[in-house]
Amino acid sequence: MPLETPVRIVRELAARGYNAEQAAVTLIASTERPGRTLERVVEHVDDAALRITADDVRDALGDARPSSDARDAETRADDVSTMENGAETIEDDVSAVGGDAPNRGERDASTPRRDETTNPGRGDAPADVGESGSGSQDPSVSTGDERGYRKTEAGSGSGNVPEETAGAASGGGTSPGDAAPAASRTVDPSLRSLEVAGDVTGQSTGTGEYGDFVKVFRDRYEKLSKQLRGRVNHRPATAIQSMSGGTDAAMVGLVNDIRSTKSGHWLVELEDTTGTFPCLVMKDREFAELVDELLLDECIAVEGTLSDDAGIMFVDSMHFPDVPRTYSPNTADRHVQAALVSDIHVGSQEFEADAWTRFADWLHTEEAERVEYLLIAGDMVEGVGVYPDQDEELDIVDIYEQYERFSEHLKDVPGDMEILMIPGNHDAVRLAEPQPGFDENLRDIMSAHDARITGNPSLVTVEGVKVLMYHGVSLDEVIAELPEEKASYDDPHKAMYQLLKKRHVAPQFGGKTRLAPEEKDYLVMEEVPDVFHTGHVHKLGWGKYHDVLAVNSGCWQAQTDFQKSVNIDPDVGYAPILDLDTLDMTVRKFA
Known part of the structure; x- marks a missing residue:
């Protein structure tokens, strides 16, 4: 060549x-x-x-x-x-570090925005889908309206492209097939920082015994109840049982049971470390619709009045751990970007290798010179035996050869990028969450660029910005249990809003999501993330919930026969590009 x-x-x-x-x-x-x-x-x-x-x-x-x-x-x-x-670098010219850094949403007039840049690219030029502003989506608005689907041509393919804010282009960028200008990455590597917290890798102690389950649920309750006790005058279940009828009461507990009465009211049984207590939500209360959002085993708080015989609490208000409405996200001190991708699925016959190559080529261009981080949210390979008759859809049938091929594709990415990846349910790790990172054999295979490998989930701090990386298997659970207007595959970010509200990435035990008991619950969101990044459902969706950016980054695998059988129409070849200094986002299409 x-x-x-x-x-x-x-x-x-x-x-x-x-x-x-x-x-x-x-x-x-x-x-x-x-x-x-x-x-x-x-x-x-x-x-x-x-x-x-x-x-x-x-x-x-x-x-x-x-x-x-x-x-x-x-x-x-x-x-x-x-x-x-x-002392002076090109990076300093574009975004000064410290007090002279541009304000949110502002750039030096000499630095063109992507949608203002003229490029000679043609042919398979990646398309700008749009730029997300500092408040791109209101969670209360119907996502069918907020995503604004429109039909457009992008590179060699076309499809339903979500349009976020002003600046959407149908053919911006430089064609990887042309002689694109190479990136000039002159930034000092010492300016970069990437820290990981909440990683179960090397820390797993669960044996599957009953005591392990007690420990993990007790830890869940302790962590989440701390976030709720400041809002209600909490009393333990046993203390409420001894109170007089007609008195006010409040309780923080895990949802143990939900059932409806003959009259259409809701009976929610809460459990704390002392026992259980029934709480009745009347169907005519303005917050009654919140019962539709409840999942078993999540932690909530209720306030109300005890019945005359003190055997039940009539609920007057319900509270979730939630993201505080006053939360202000962190941002980087310089103009630097991260690419968020997931679900590569190398080894599948439907892996879009050409789209990945276009993405990798684009990362080498001047337009992508600020993209210094690549964060991959699981499913690097297609795996083996993940679903019935999967072998008929495999291009590579050996799991180790799949990872070797993935490593070759990873080498197409610029060698000076910081790469971090977590496993998914198709990867060769245990299925139960939290999932430890890959073993030493697979790490040796995927040694290209010295990528950072951590567990699922992990809280990754990238130059001060907290990115919660979670593959997203529990999204299946949330979408199956909640009404369609609350969560759906077409709007995966809405399901992510629910997890942020519950402050837990996989609240319900014993359903679609396999959970491993550990000494502590690694799935609790103890810290509020600035960015919540998932994959798994192969659908592109993003928006802001209480100023936290939720992003599901789509996939790099065309529709398989299995996906057709379950009506999954994947969003293929998208790469959300996140400005870490403003948390604005541009989605680019390469398929």
Whole structure:
């Protein structure tokens, strides 16, 4: 394959296990025969080297006199090197760190927005689906209206593309098939930070014994009840049982049972660490519809009045742990972006390899130079034996070969990106949540770019922005149990709103979601995330709930026969691009 563009040079080096300075890539591309130059450089560098520098290229060229273009490129490379080592970088020009950083929603006038940038791209150019503003969606609005589906052409495919705010374009960006300008990632890596909390990997102690279940539910109750006790005058169940009839009472507990009466009222039984107590929600109360949102085992608080015989509480109000309405999200101190993707499904016959290649090529362009993080929310591969007759839909039948192929596709991504991934239900880890990260064998296979591998779920702090990464199996549960206007596959972010409201990623035990008992409940949202990122349902959807951005990032797998049988019409080849300094988001389509 000709190496006439920097993008192809970077991909070829990555395929051979090397990262490279931008200056080195520029020097190679500017020689008369870039392919031969690359071979000389690879032969020249030490076998233990992982990063090719401009000095490596100069040493490999030796006495060979470079062309005038190459000499000019060397001068430019020196300029780049100077900027990398100096106090001022290109990053500083665009977004100053500290007090001079632009306010939310503002950019330096010299930096064009994506929808204002003119590009010579054509053919398979990725399309901007839209930019999400600081308050893109009101959870009270019907998502059918708020997503505003419209038919548009995007790259080599077309489909129902959700349009968020002003700025949606049908063909922005640069075509990966053309000679796209390569990214100039001159930012100091020391500016990056990525921390993980709530990871069960290496911490799992559950044996499946009864005592483990007691521990995990007790921990759930303690963590969530703390968030509710400040709102009600909580009394334990046993204390309420001894109170006089007609008195006011309040209780915090896990939902133990929900049933309707002959008159259409709702009887909700709550359980705390001392016992259970029945609470009656009258059907004519304005909050009665909240009962439709309840799941077994979630934690709520109620206030009300005891009946004359003190055997039941008539509920006057109901409270969820919820995200405080006063919550203010964190943002990064500089203009930097993260790509949020999930459900790659390498190994499936329906894996959209061309779409992934277009995405990876785009990451090498100048337009994507601020995308420094790639966060993958599970299902890297299709897996084996996940559903009936799956083997008939596999392109690769060996699970290890699937991960090897995924690793090859991961090498297409720029080598200087920070990559973090969690497992999903198709991956080769235990199905029960929380899921530990991959074992050492799979980590060795997926060693490209030294990706960070953590458990499902994990709270990942990226330059100060808290991103809750969860694959999303419990979304099936929420969608099945709640009314369609509250949660549906077409609007997966609405189901995510429910999990934020409950402050737990998988509240209900014993249903569609397999849960593993541990000494503590890793699935509780102890901290409010700034961004909640899921996958699993293969549908694109995003919006803001109490200023928390909820994103389900779609998939990279076309519809399978199994998906047809369960009426799943996937949203394929989308890549939400998140501005970490403003939490604005642009969704790009590559399929």
